[in-house]
Each structure stands twice: as C-alpha cells, then as structure tokens.
Amino acid sequence: MSFRDIGMKIQAAREEKGLSQEQLARLVGCSQSALSNYEKGKRRLYLSQLEKMAEVLDKPLEYFVESLSSQHHPQPAIDRNERFVKLVNHLSRLSDEEINEVMKYISYLEWKRSGGD
Amino acid sequence: MDFSLTKEQRDLIESVKTMAAEEITPFALQEGSIHKEKMLISLAQMNLLCPTVPKEFGGLGLDLFSTALVVEELAAASPGLAAVVAATLHAAEPIILAGNDQQKKEFLPLLTGSKAGAAAFALTEPEGGSDLNIISTHATSDHNGYLLNGCKDYVINAGIARFITVVAATNMRNKKASLRIFLIPDHVAGIKIEEIYHTSGINLAPVGRVRFVDVNIIGQYVIKSRQAGSGYLLLTQTFDVGRALVSALSVGIARAALEEALNFAENRMQSGGSIKKHQAVSFALADMATKIEMARLMTWKACWLIDHGGDYSVASAMAKLASSTIAQEVTCLAADIMGARGYIKGTLIEQLVRDARVLSTIEGTNHIQRMVISSQL
Numbered sequence: 183m184s185f186r187d188i189g190m191k192i193q194a195a196r197e198e199k200g201l202s203q204e205q206l207a208r209l210v211g212c213s214q215s216a217l218s219n220y221e222k223g224k225r226r227l228y229l230s231q232l233e234k235m236a237e238v239l240d241k242p243l244e245y246f247v248e249s250l251s252s253q254h255h256p257q258p259a260i261d262r263n264e265r266f267v268k269l270v271n272h273l274s275r276l277s278d279e280e281i282n283e284v285m286k287y288i289s290y291l292e293w294k295r296s297g298g299d
Numbered sequence: 300m301d302f303s304l305t306k307e308q309r310d311l312i313e314s315v316k317t318m319a320a321e322e323i324t325p326f327a328l329q330e331g332s333i334h335k336e337k338m339l340i341s342l343a344q345m346n347l348l349c350p351t352v353p354k355e356f357g358g359l360g361l362d363l364f365s366t367a368l369v370v371e372e373l374a375a376a377s378p379g380l381a382a383v384v385a386a387t388l389h390a391a392e393p394i395i396l397a398g399n400d401q402q403k404k405e406f407l408p409l410l411t412g413s414k415a416g417a418a419a420f421a422l423t424e425p426e427g428g429s430d431l432n433i434i435s436t437h438a439t440s441d442h443n444g445y446l447l448n449g450c451k452d453y454v455i456n457a458g459i460a461r462f463i464t465v466v467a468a469t470n471m472r473n474k475k476a477s478l479r480i481f482l483i484p485d486h487v488a489g490i491k492i493e494e495i496y497h498t499s500g501i502n503l504a505p506v507g508r509v510r511f512v513d514v515n516i517i518g519q520y521v522i523k524s525r526q527a528g529s530g531y532l533l534l535t536q537t538f539d540v541g542r543a544l545v546s547a548l549s550v551g552i553a554r555a556a557l558e559e560a561l562n563f564a565e566n567r568m569q570s571g572g573s574i575k576k577h578q579a580v581s582f583a584l585a586d587m588a589t590k591i592e593m594a595r596l597m598t599w600k601a602c603w604l605i606d607h608g609g610d611y612s613v614a615s616a617m618a619k620l621a622s623s624t625i626a627q628e629v630t631c632l633a634a635d636i637m638g639a640r641g642y643i644k645g646t647l648i649e650q651l652v653r654d655a656r657v658l659s660t661i662e663g664t665n666h667i668q669r670m671v672i673s674s675q676l
Contacts, residue, residue, distance in 0.1 A: 185674065216610075224675050226539070226612040229397060229523075229532040244528035247476045 186223030188232070190287075191246045193221040195239040197272065210234040302599050304368075311361075312368055318345060319376035327377040327503075328645060335503050338380050339417070339459075347373070348417060349387045349410035351395060356403055357411035363540065364602040367547035371595070374551025375558075378654035379503025381548045382661075383417050386455035386504065389541045389662075390418035390464040393480045393522050397533050401519055406482055409461040419460035420541075421451035421509060422534070428453075429667050431475045431531070436467040436511065438479060444518040445469070447481060450493075450510045455661075457507030458492045461485055465511070466534060478530030480522040489514035500653035538663060539612045542619035543601040545662045549622035550595045552658070553629040556651045557587045560633035563640070580636055587629045594622035613675050620668040623658035630655040 196206050207217040210231065219225035236243045273281065304312075322341040326334040342348050350366045352358025361369070366388065374381035391410055394402055410418055427433040436449025447467055454463070463483045470477035483490065495507040523529040561584055564575035574580045597618040604611035630652045634641035641648040659665045 219675075225610060226535065226671075226675065227532065228536045229529055232532055233526075242528070243526055244476065247528040247531050248473065 184223060185226055186287075188227060188246050189221040189223040191248075192217075192235060192239075194272070195235075195241050195245070196221075197275075199239050201239075206235070206238065209238045300600065300603055302596070302603070308365055308368060311365060312372055314345065315347070315369055315372040319372060323373075323376040323380060327380075328647065328650060330502075338377065338503065339383070340413075342373075342380070342384070343415040344413050346411055346413075346415070348384060348415045349391050349407075350384075351388055352391060352407045352411050353395070353403075356407035358407065362602075362606040363543060364599060364606055367543060367598055367602045370544055370547040371551040371554065371598075374548045375555040376551075377503055378548065378552050378555075378651070379501040381551060382455055382501040382504040382657075383459075385541070385544045385548055386419060387417045387460075388544055389537065390420040390456075390460070390462070392537045392540050393464060393533055394482065396536060397523050397529070398482075399519075402482060402522065406462055416461035417456045417459050419454050419456040419463045419509075420537075421454045421463050422466045423451065423453050425450055425452045425508070429663060431478065431534075434466070434468050434474050434478070436465065437471055438467045438469050438481060438516065440469065443515065445479075445481065445516045445521065447483070447489075447511045447514040447516055450508065452508045453496075453506055454509050455501075455504050455506055457509050458495055458505050463490070463509065466530070475531050476528055478534060479524075480530055480533060481516050482520045482522070483511075483514060483516060484520075487514055487516075498657075500650070500655070500657050502650075535612075539615045540605055541662045542615040542668070543598060543605060543611070545658065546594065546598040546601065546615070546618035546622040549619075549626035549655070549658050550591060550598055552651055552655050553587070553591045553594065553622075553626040556626075556630040556633035556648060556655075557584070557591060559647050559651075560584065560587070560636040563637050574636075583632050583636060587632055590625040590629060594618070594625045597621050613672055616663075616668040616671040619662060620665050620672070623655075623665060626655040626658050 196203070203217050204214045207214045211234070212231070216225060220227055232243060232246055236246065273284065276284065318341055323338050326338065339348070346359050347369060350359045350361040350369055351363065352360070354360040370381050370385060373384060387410055391407060394406055398406070409416055422428070424435055426435065436447070436451060438445040438447045447465065449467060451465065462485060465481045465483055466478055467481060468474040468477050469479050489512045491510045491512065493508040493510050495505050498506050518524050522533065561575070564580050564584060565573050567574045575584070597614070601611055601614040601618040604614050630648065634648045634652055637648050640646060643649060663671070
C-alpha cells in the first residue's frame with residue numbers, strides 16, 4: 183500500500199458515488215487540484231482528511247488503506263472474473279486522457295513487478 | 300508567512316539560553332548519570348520535556364514553531380538532551396493528534412510539570428526500519444484488548460521512558476493496513492530492556508533494544524481503537540512532524556559548531572593576526588553561517604505549515620534532509636578550522652561531529668526523505 187494506492191481507492195469510491203472531483207473537493211473542503219493530487223498519490227493525506235472523505239463517500243476508513251497487496255493472495259476465480267467485468271465497466275466510462283493515465287499506472291505496476299529495473 | 304519572533308518567543312529563547320548556560324553547558328561533555336538526571340530535572344522545572352502538550356494537561360501548549368526554537372537552543376547546548384526531548388515529543392504526537400480524552404488525561408501529564416519524565420517512540424526493529432511490510436511486532440486481540448509481542452530496536456529514551464508509544468501490526472497478512480499505535484506504561488509486565496547501546500553521539504539520550512513478551516494492553520490504550528486503518532496515516536503524519544523537530548535539532552548542532560569555530564578563529568593567532576582574517580577560514584565561516592540560515596528557514600517553514608494546517612509533508616522532509624546534511628558539513632568544517640584540537644576526545648567539536656552523524660539516520664534516513672519528496676513532485 184502506498185499513497186498512490188490510497189489515491190486510486192479514493193478515485194474509485196468517488197466514481198462509484200457518481201461525484202466529480204470538484205464536487206468531492208467541495209464536500210470535504212479542499213481544492214480540486216489538491217484532490218486531484220491526492221488521487222494521483224502526489225500529495226500526502228492526513229488522517230483527518232481521509233476521515234472526511236470516508237464519511238462523504240460512505241466507506242469505512244479501512245477500505246482506503248486496505249493493502250492492494252491482498253492481490254498477492256489468490257482470489258477465487260469467480261471473484262476475479264467479477265472484478266474484471268467491473269474494471270471494464272469502469273474503463274468504458276473514462277475519457278481518452280484518463281485511459282492514458284490508467285495505462286501509465288499499469289506500466290508502472292509491471293515495471294515494479296519486474297523488480298524496478 | 301511571517302518569521303518575525305513574538306516577544307513571548309524571544310523571552311522563551313532567552314530563558315532556555317540562560318538555563319542552558321547555567322545548568323547544561325557546563326556538564327554537557329561530562330559522562331555520568333548524575334549530570335543527566337540533573338539536566339532532566341532542569342528541563343522539567345521549566346516544563347520543557349514536551350512543550351507541545353496542551354495547557355489543560357499541564358503542558359506549555361506551544362505550537363511547533365516555538366517548540367523548534369526550544370529544540371534548537373537545547374541542541375546547541377546538548378544534542379543528547381535535545382534528542383531526549385525530540386523523542387518525547389514524537390511519542391506524544393499521536394496522542395495529541397488523535398488520542399481520546401482519556402488517553403490525553405492519563406499519558407500527557409506524565410510529560411509535564413516539575414516531576415515530568417520522558418517518553419519513547421518504538422517503530423524500528425532489529426530486522427527493519429522504514430519498510431513497514433516487514434514489521435514483526437504484532438498485537439493479537441483478546442477479550443480485554445491486545446496481547447503484544449515483538450522487539451523494537453534503537454529506541455531513544457529506552458529505560459527512562461514513562462511510557463512507550465509502540466507501532467505494531469494487528470494482521471500479519473496485511474501489515475501496513477493493520478498498523479495500530481499502542482500506549483504502554485513503563486510498569487506493565489512483559490517489557491524488557493534488553494540492551495542500552497554505547498552510541499557514538501547524543502550520549503545523554505539512552506538508545507536501546509526493547510522486547511515485549513505477552514504484554515497485555517487494554518483497549519483504551521490503543522489510539523483510535525475503533526477505527527481500523529487509521530494507524531498508517533497517523534504514523535506518517537507523526538513522522539512528518541518529527542522530521543521538522545530533527546531539523547531544528549540539526550540547526551542547533553550546526554550553530555554550536557559555528558560558534559565554537561568562530562570563537563577559535565578569532566582568538567587563534569597565526570602570522571601576526573587571528574586566523575579569521577585569512578580568507579580560507581573566513582570564507583568557510585561565511586559558508587557555514589549561510590547554510591545554517593538556510594536550514595533554519597526551512598525548519599521554520601515546515602513548522603509554520605504544520606501550525607497553520609498547510610501541506611507540510613514535503614517541507615518537513617526537505618527541512619530534515621537539508622538541515623541534517625548541513626549539520627554534518629558544518630561540524631566537519633568546524634573541526635577543520637580547529638585543526639588538531641578538533642580531533643581530541645572530550646572536546647566540543649569532536650563531540651558535535653559524532654552527534655551530527657546520527658542526524659541522517661533518525662526519523663527516516665535521508666534516502667527515505669528523498670523518496671517522500673520525489674513521490675510528491
């Protein structure tokens with residue numbers, strides 16, 4: 183888990199709730215650019231800020247900090263398939279620019295898995 | 300951002316300076332626990348062991364900017380003593396930031412008033428420090444609270460702390476996300492001080508290894524006990540605050556080295572005049588003073604952002620990275636100016652060079668600071 187991972191969870195929860203960055207930023211009392219940086223993992227979140235987001239997004243705090251390393255544990259096939267479907271649904275709603283961001287992150291994950299060389 | 304000091308802050312600095320000149324500096328280079336105890340009593344009498352504790356719990360209620368001023372003054376007099384204070388501040392920070400009323404009432408007064416003691420923060424382990432994925436200290440929940448087992452290493456204030464703020468995982472399959480911060484009073488059964496190290500510097504601060512064997516921790520001694528997932532964020536936030544204080548400590552060490560070298564250069568006669576008149580020396584002194592000013596301003600900026608609710612993570616990491624590096628450079632430059640005198644054991648400069656060595660290691664190594672900074676660029 184890193185702040186990048188937490189940021190991705192914020193973005194996913196925001197989209198699930200149907201909120202734009204501007205709307206969520208207004209609800210939690212930060213600027214849209216700050217929220218954008220939180221989602222990209224380029225700005226550190228503090229506990230009180232994430233508590234506010236968790237409340238607005240109706241998620242327990244644990245949801246945001248649950249390690250993405252849980253992906254290292256084998257998931258049941260059906261769960262994995264369901265997640266792929268959900269992922270494709272999410273991707274289909276993204277703009278070209280946002281898809282490029284996702285591609286960049288996938289490249290980063292592959293680079294990290296290969297040992298970061 | 301205004302860094303002009305208020306009258307209260309100037310008075311505070313003056314009172315710490317006076318106390319340090321009378322009760323710390325004369326004994327700072329002497330070995331022995333009697334002096335250390337006297338110095339801690341002097342600090343406690345001024346309520347300076349943990350100046351950030353709010354007034355309602357017996358503290359001075361200082362903001363971080365004023366606290367950094369105090370830490371710089373103490374470090375200029377005795378880096379070890381300043382490390383005792385910085386470690387205590389670090390241990391108290393999670394309580395001040397996120398503790399409930401009961402935790403504040405029970406633990407914070409231990410650090411205040413004329414009978415105040417120190418506290419310790421325990422994260423690093425024999426097998427790892429910054430990588431939280433390999434933390435092995437774990438707490439398993441039982442009907443009453445938690446059962447803690449594990450070993451923490453290089454704990455500053457080991458053996459003198461009234462309580463230890465311990466970081467442990469509660470789920471070994473998902474360590475980072477399950478981190479919790481536990482408050483453990485010194486009298487609880489199962490705490491064993493395995494070793495107090497003979498360190499190269501900051502000698503007044505005891506640094507040791509602490510083992511926890513089946514330590515029972517009641518639920519009310521867990522910060523944010525009902526909020527799973529809060530530990531990691533609270534930990535990173537605590538470090539961001541702690542880094543600003545290590546930065547202030549670095550400035551104090553560097554300042555002491557500059558003052559010693561300047562005094563020497565003004566009084567050391569060579570070729571018919573003081574060596575300060577030689578450009579090789581005066582330029583070095585100018586560089587030292589300039590770097591210290593840079594370090595101090597970066598420290599103050601980080602503290603200002605913390606006090607004013609700004610985004611301080613990068614500022615704190617940059618301040619710690621710059622100030623610790625500068626303190627190491629300046630102490631070595633001071634030793635160069637003093638020549639052979641700076642190499643004699645028991646002299647101030649020799650001690651300061653060794654004190655400064657720890658600065659790039661504690662509160663996250665300087666490579667960790669670079670990772671924190673670069674991740675937010």
